[in-house]
Amino acid sequence: MSKPDLAVDLNGLELNNPVVTASGTFGFGEEYEDYVDLDRLGGVMVKGTTLKPKQGNPTPRIAETPAGMLNAIGLQNPGVEYFIDEILPKIRDYEFQTIVNMSANTVEEYQELAEKLSQPEGIAALEVNISCPNVKKGGLAFGTEPKMAAGVVKAVTENTDLPVITKLSPNVTDITEIAQAVEEAGSDIISLINTLVGMKIDIDTQEPILANTIGGLSGPAIRPVAVKMVYQVAQAVDLPLIGMGGIMNSRDAVEFLLAGASAVSVGTANFSNPGVTMEIIDGIEEYLSEYGCDSVEEIVGKAIK
Amino acid sequence: MSKPDLAVDLNGLELNNPVVTASGTFGFGEEYEDYVDLDRLGGVMVKGTTLKPKQGNPTPRIAETPAGMLNAIGLQNPGVEYFIDEILPKIRDYEFQTIVNMSANTVEEYQELAEKLSQPEGIAALEVNISCPNVKKGGLAFGTEPKMAAGVVKAVTENTDLPVITKLSPNVTDITEIAQAVEEAGSDIISLINTLVGMKIDIDTQEPILANTIGGLSGPAIRPVAVKMVYQVAQAVDLPLIGMGGIMNSRDAVEFLLAGASAVSVGTANFSNPGVTMEIIDGIEEYLSEYGCDSVEEIVGKAIK
Amino acid sequence: MSRQINGDILANERINESDYRLVLSLPEIIDEVKPGQFLHVKCGPGVDPLLRRPLSIHQCNRDKGEIVLLYRVFGRGTELLATREVGEELDIMGPLGNGFDLTELKEKILVVGGGIGSAPLMALIERLVKLNKEVTVLIGAQNKEQLLCQDELTDLPVDFKTATNDGSAGYEGYVTGLLEQELEANEYEQIFACGPTPMLKAMQPLVSKKNIEMQLSLEERMGCGTGACLSCVCKVKVENEEGFEYRKACTDGPVFKASEVIFDE
């Protein structure tokens, strides 16, 4: 029997296999050079990038929770220009697709980011993080209101030829509503989920552990929430999905594919097992073989009744 | 030094100590007679009660997840009349406060439930579960929209003299908005959080594990989300809060008190450790002594900056 | 009365590729134990896994205060249990469940076990033998190695037959095939069975055709084990609108009358 075909085409974003790494957890890829054959990765969603360099939040920036972790990095990053001039040239030659995760506080900033990131060679897609607070509307996240979300996505899609991925926040009453809004606004792909908002208090000091008080919860703890949202959104829109949230191994990755994701993104798992993405690629291939599938596509959404 | 005072008065609901058990996880109390000195409990929130008896969902009804579990019991219960006639007389004589968790699909049903439950002796408070789908509005949960939530709460508060607890769903964009709405509608107390919606897929059968497809996620996995919501709601309303979500021991319970809850409710932990509530009561007392506090109140909300 | 206690692990040994025999010192509860009951076991400390695992009481040695469990390594919980060592303590709740109903025992009794489902039957068989019943035992398994209780049953005054899927011992095929033969060949007054749901489901029509009273021990996913959470319910026939009612496997069962159990499609 021939090996199953792992390649996936997500509305224009072509990946050699359906495994990418999640923004903020894998740096710019290079950081994992010692542990991973980077050329084998489907893609790398690089650290959230902003127009201007950002220092990020004070420490502690992370806290461990049952089967999960909280982070409040605060988008520390060197800014889009440094990324394009200094980092992109170093990672361009890897086989993986470079996906740039963009964060901003205003629609105008998103637009400017999209324009800047559409110039250089070597960027395969833009990922719009709409979980950021909308400074103009008093801090309510763009991703929590369909119209605001659509506005951001339009500002990006109208200013780039690259495939646009919109990354949804799970901290909403109805995620399908947001998904439909960004589909209409022209998003090519949807990625989900970003972190759940959470916090942890140190009962000895009687204070929140994170300097930022609240943070984003990731890791296996949130997987059931993520799988459910992928399952729901897959039925609400016609876009390919990149599923994430607590994927620790290939079995978890397959769970997301069955729920309706066309590809998966691996975040927190890289911390506990830096070689995990390679195991996941191999495991998906084995699973497909075992079930007699020729391509990834055959199992996408198979658990949807 | 004298022992700290564990009693708390939640806007009319008086508990001997701040530890109650969460609805649906402790039956009607009796089920734990072999493991717990029921008279030592602050209160028991009994299984979700509906007007008519309900059979509930097909099985499997539960699935285990990392540091958590999903349930889709489907409100199996013998109905409010059976509860009043057959169960209440058996549990009335325990020292714990009996809190009846009410579920319904229409505002009228909530009203009728409130009226019925206000007649008999031995009920200390009503807990309004507004996570149920609103049948009239096409299944959107009452608890996800401020006006609908307020409508339900009004229907209850206007038809009972008992203290009314409103139990909030975490599956919303802004829980403080709902909290403020139910405060205005006359709720005396707020309890939070109910379960997060989640699902799990069996990759061998390629089907959702729960017969109901989706279920409610509880246990330590959700604790960071619950603590954050308690912390937020404590600052948004003037009502006493009963905090819950993943409390496994007295340290976790104290975390909720510091976050702003005046009492805590213990759910899933009863399954893994049936005597856990006794340990939590003792542990809170020790903590208070250690920190030189005379009463529980002194630490409520202490982590709020 | 049931309790939550720590029992010393006296043995925890692998008996074949997949199964383990666990001996616990539990003198505090030994006098309350009935065949067909189970313990709710915390396989390890911490929250991974979070829930307890129900495991049937396989044997009960009253004099020594020892309870034996027989378990198959299946997922995370039983894997962890298999790593627990002699000398450690195991956190259990028990005894739980109603056990087999022995109030109206007949004389000529058939006991049928499939796979790891044979575990709870040993304590029952030992009791039946003590009561001088005429007992026939059918045990089914994948293969010869996985056939449980062989040595114990050979030593007992029971008629003992086996079935294996691969034919490596006894009848070749499912234990339900052997049962069919057996019901043709002999008259039985009462049957007790435990095994995977498809096996029990297949037995139901075979046995009801012959009008023999049967008790089944069912398996359902459990949360509390105390009757509080309603996770573990089974469909039981009653005369209401729907024609059934959900009963709790943990406290109303795990043993039910075969005639009242409804198996879904």
Add this chain to the structure above:
Amino acid sequence: MSRQINGDILANERINESDYRLVLSLPEIIDEVKPGQFLHVKCGPGVDPLLRRPLSIHQCNRDKGEIVLLYRVFGRGTELLATREVGEELDIMGPLGNGFDLTELKEKILVVGGGIGSAPLMALIERLVKLNKEVTVLIGAQNKEQLLCQDELTDLPVDFKTATNDGSAGYEGYVTGLLEQELEANEYEQIFACGPTPMLKAMQPLVSKKNIEMQLSLEERMGCGTGACLSCVCKVKVENEEGFEYRKACTDGPVFKASEVIFDE
């Protein structure tokens, strides 16, 4: 180059009330190890705890290919680590971090350790001794029992002094008090230190007053250990608007020049 590998546990023994000595066989990476580097350790399988724990390389035996860690049981991760047994394998990433900068070593060197922070200093001291430096070592602890490296340091040609909070050995009080005395009494050209943040913070003005070059090994909560997640950052002085920049303890550190480190209030 750093790797993720499994090292055989050769020893994991308690050395006092709170501390353990763990010996790992890691010939694959031994030649790359520098004093001041650390391993990122998965304390147990599964997701509880989820993250690795950074532990400094305490000693490095190149001939045998063995790395020794010294750790204090603190929370869930180190508790679990303490239960790991000889013969098991430990999943580590390493060696990580920049280690101490030994490119411009002076002759008269002071090494200061507080609490479990003394752990990484042993490998450094052994190297300094090999290079024939004149080394004075100050080690502080709660009490005599918790004083680390006593035997090893007594055997080495170094000047070794101790401080205990309860006065049960050496100077009574914080090791920073002993340091103050020491800086009055003797001239040092270079200082290396590791210990709890308050200790390092207290050392900063004492040492900068004397204009002695100092390197500090800092502790921050770590996620990845590879420089990817930006959890582990420390404030370092730079000439920008804010007057500081965040640098990663895992890859830019954990050793920093004392003169550039900013400790928050």
